[in-house]
Amino acid sequence: xxxxxxxxxxxxxxxxxxxxxxxxxxxxxxxxxxxxxxxxxxxxxxxxxxxxxxxxxxxxxxxxxxxxxxxxxxxxxxxxxxxxxxxxxxxxxxxxxxxxxxxxxxxxxxxxxxxxxxxxxxxxxxxxxxxxxxxxxxxxxxxxxxxxxxxxxxxxxxxxxxxxxxxxxxxxxxxxxxxxxxxxxxxxxxxxxxxxxxxxxxxxxxxxxxxxxxxxxxxxxxxxxxxxxxxxxxxxxxxxxxxxxxxxxxxxxxxxxxx
Numbered sequence: 362x363x364x365x366x367x368x369x370x371x372x373x374x375x376x377x378x379x380x381x382x383x384x385x386x387x388x389x390x391x392x393x394x395x396x397x398x399x400x401x402x403x404x405x406x407x408x409x410x411x412x413x414x415x416x417x418x419x420x421x422x423x424x425x426x427x428x429x430x431x432x433x434x435x436x437x438x439x440x441x442x443x444x445x446x447x448x449x450x451x452x453x454x455x456x457x458x459x460x461x462x463x464x465x466x467x468x469x470x471x472x473x474x475x476x477x478x479x480x481x482x483x484x485x486x487x488x489x490x491x492x493x494x495x496x497x498x499x500x501x502x503x504x505x506x507x508x509x510x511x512x513x514x515x516x517x518x519x520x521x522x523x524x525x526x527x528x529x530x531x532x533x534x535x536x537x538x539x540x541x542x543x544x545x546x547x548x549x550x551x552x553x554x555x556x557x558x559x560x561x562x563x564x565x566x567x568x569x570x571x572x573x574x575x576x577x578x579x580x581x582x583x584x585x586x587x588x589x590x591x592x593x594x595x596x597x598x599x600x601x602x603x604x605x606x607x608x609x610x611x612x613x614x615x616x617x618x619x620x
Contacts (some may be wrong), residue, residue, distance in 0.1 A: 371478040374439030374494030383493040389545045390431075396542035397424050397518045400525040403535060407528050420521055427514035434507040439492050441500035445472045445483040471498075473569060487568040496568075508557050515550040519543060 374383070401421050408414045449458060449469040458467055461474055464481045473485035475495045484498030496504050522543035526536055563571045 370444075370480045371494070373441070374489075374492045375436075376493075380490050380493040382490040386491045386549075389549050390428075392542050393515065393518050393546040394428065396522055396539060396546065397421075399535075399542065400521045400539055403525050403529040403531045403539070404521075407530065420517065424514065424517050424521065427510060427517060431507065431510040431514050434503055434510055435492070437503045438496070438500045438507055439494050441494070441503065443478075443480075443482045443495045443497040443499045445481040450483070471567075485567065485569055501567075505560055508553060508560065512550065512553050512557060515546050515553065519547050519550060 401417065404417055405414075408417055445464070445466055445468055448467050449472070452458070452469055456469055458469055460466070461468055461472075461481050463474055463479070466472075466481050468481055468483075471485070472481050472483050474481050475485065475488050477488045478495050480495075482495040482497040484501065486496040486501050486504075488495050489504075492504075494500075522539055525531075525539050529536065566574075
């Protein structure tokens with residue numbers, strides 16, 4: 362929330378200051394590249410014929426292509442302009458609009474103000490610390506493709522590292538280095554699987570909508586637990602009833618009627 366307090370609006374995720382988690386993610390993928398290069402170098406002496414070399418070259422090429430696609434998607438998501446327009450581009454029938462006093466924009470119900478970026482984001486999904494930017498209508502599709510590309514890349518890279526540990530006749534020190542370099546990317550791969558499963562689970566919902574839904578359900582459950590339904594008979598309600606009378610008689614008395 363540094364930018365909100367300073368009153369400075371973030372334009373994109375590659376703008377400084379970088380988030381520590383963003384730096385960690387970039388470092389992990391940097392380690393994966395080093396691990397892939399070292400694994401390939403250690404497997405070359407194990408290639409006994411042309412077929413082995415072709416397979417190894419194909420795997421190395423696949424890693425290079427997947428890494429390139431992943432970097433392109435990373436840049437596309439990070440630099441996407443997520444700022445909402447001055448007026449909503451589209452409105453559902455009966456949808457209400459509001460005015461953001463911070464951004465001085467007229468927004469619809471799907472646009473939310475991000476405190477981290479100090480701006481309104483159209484189709485707000487969530488603010489991603491690992492990319493240091495908001496995910497919204499402008500980049501949510503690329504974000505999901507980035508998850509898929511990252512999983513594919515890390516799968517091939519991790520498989521190559523495992524093959525190196527199993528097949529290579531290199532020194533134990535070299536193998537230990539491969540294992541060390543592959544450890545963090547492998548843990549990142551497991552985290553990406555969880556993220557992909559979550560995105561599939563909330564398909565056609567935004568992360569923000571899911572969080573609001575869960576919060577409301579939790580509050581409703583808490584209220585029910587605090588005030589459970591009782592089977593005791595309710596106390597009778599009391600009504601004042603005026604008896605009828607003739608015009609010449611005394612005024613009718615008031616009776617308490619229990620119903």
